[in-house]
Amino acid sequence: MKKELGSFVIGDSTKCTGCKACEMACFTVHNQGSNHVGKTVGTVTVPVVPRLFLTKFEYGCMPIQCKHCENAPCLNACTKGAISRIDNQVIVDPEKCIGCKDCMQACPFGAVTLLPYAKDGKVVAQIGSNETRVFASKCDLCKDVPGGPACVRACPHEALRLVDPEAEREEKNIKAAEALLLTKNWR
């Protein structure tokens, strides 16, 4: 069956220790090409810009990232056409982003923030000023990364998982059907 709903990564605060291996892996895989990041820390020449955000709260901690909403408020709010849906995922084009924060305002989960934009191993300056250019940094589900979401693979405690909502719903349907079969004799 054709996939109709976008996947997303979700964290589990009962397993997360807050180590930020997910943020580091996220940054690494998104900067290995364009910013020449290698396998060691010494190859990094740009600020660490993650696309998911370790969040500490009263009961623990976990990373928060984009749900790839189907009626994506960020996409709807962006007046510059910088956010689009590609293969069911909500994707930002940093080249078009003007840093207006409308997407930040619109996102109910805080899954977007503005962070420095870097290209070719250097932070990009704004046109006509030395100020750092920013872009809406959010999860793109590692769309260009072989092996899928790096955060899921990097977590030492399997506190992150990739959700295919439609497949999970079907699985639950099957379980429900099996459970109902057991009740047949009692009806």
Next chain:
Amino acid sequence: MIVAIDQNICTGCRECAEVCPAFAIEGDQGKPQTINTDRCVMCGQCVQKCKSYVSILTHGKEAYEKVKKERNIPDSVTEPLFAAYPVCNLDKVKAALADPNKFTVVQCAPAVRVAIGEDFGDELGKLTPGKLAAALRRIGFDRIYDTNFPADVTIMEEGTELVKRVTEGGVLPMFTSCCPAWVKYMENNYPEIKDHLSSAKSPQQIGGAIFKTFGAEIDGKTGADIYSVSVMPCTCKVFECGRPEMKDSGYRDVDVAITTRDLAWLIKDLGIDWASLPEEEFDQPFGIYTGAGTIFGVTGGVMEAALRTGYELVTGQPIPNVDVTPVRGTEGFRKAIIKIGDLELKVGVVTGLKNVVPVIEAMKAGTLDLHFIEVMTCPEGCVSGGGQPKLLMDADRAEAYAARREATFVHDRELPLRKSHESPAVKKLYDEFLEEPNSHLAHHLLHTSYCIK
């Protein structure tokens, strides 16, 4: 302070506590951690593990520059900074290089040449001794020497000591003493077994002591003129070179130690383009080394190097197979029996400091039947040291260690000389200066005692 955790940056994940072999990291889950310096052996594995970086989001835009300043890190550094970090002594190195009255001598450990390229984007484990020598020369050191040479000397001293202990009835098993974190761990936790440690200093200290005595003589200098720098894959080497007793020549063996990562920073800071560096040689005579010296960088390497020479010391014949594969491997504790003439030498190799505890307990219980045991604190020996290039993702760790290890063995295989006692630099040292291994002068300069607080 050699290794510390920044209270403002630590998230309290305690992943570092999982890798700490000394149970030195203390704190509640989710709260910033502290290092108990009475327990810490300064191996730097916490530094390698920590992913909690100085973040624009969590700590603000100004935090990165502020932390860099606090830690004495060169302004030019752009890479991420983390909660767990080691001391940076580059300011001392720069000051010495700028001082016209100081004759600067540098040595670098075997594991540095199979890893430093990684911080310049080379593939994992690239072997770069020539570029390393070229970089050190461009930095401006007056003599580019090599820890691989004193590693060869260590074999002469430690090997001779072992043969004496075995044949004349000394304290056995004898443990290697090259790894300063292991030595510190033993002093902290098992001082009663200190006589089992080889009295030979580590290669870093042996090198330092030779450079300021015989080395000074060769260059028409005195020990007072020389400023001795070492580049190490190890954070604990910074501690070792500062140990108060390490000055038997009347001068500090080594004035300052920096890590592989520090050296990468210095090379970048001085605008030296790593990629275009030519292959150069280390300086004579203390830049000559054998394959035995270079395998000190991997677990089992000191043992293998000692066996290559020890065999010949005892039997007068060269060892039948120079690749002593029974002691290779990466398991935490492995044993082998090596036939040396009529003697069956029983040896053990420990890697990963936690793995030494059952070995020591067995020894104390009288159930351990070994003559000689190598102990290295880090997971696969010095190639995986706390001062080595740090991996951004743990998933690459196994590949990095395997590549650095393999490069070390490749280097060993390709070197013209593979046994320490065949090194012309070693021969020159004993012929012209020390007379013979374990001589009175060798004992004075190159050996030490332990548990000095």
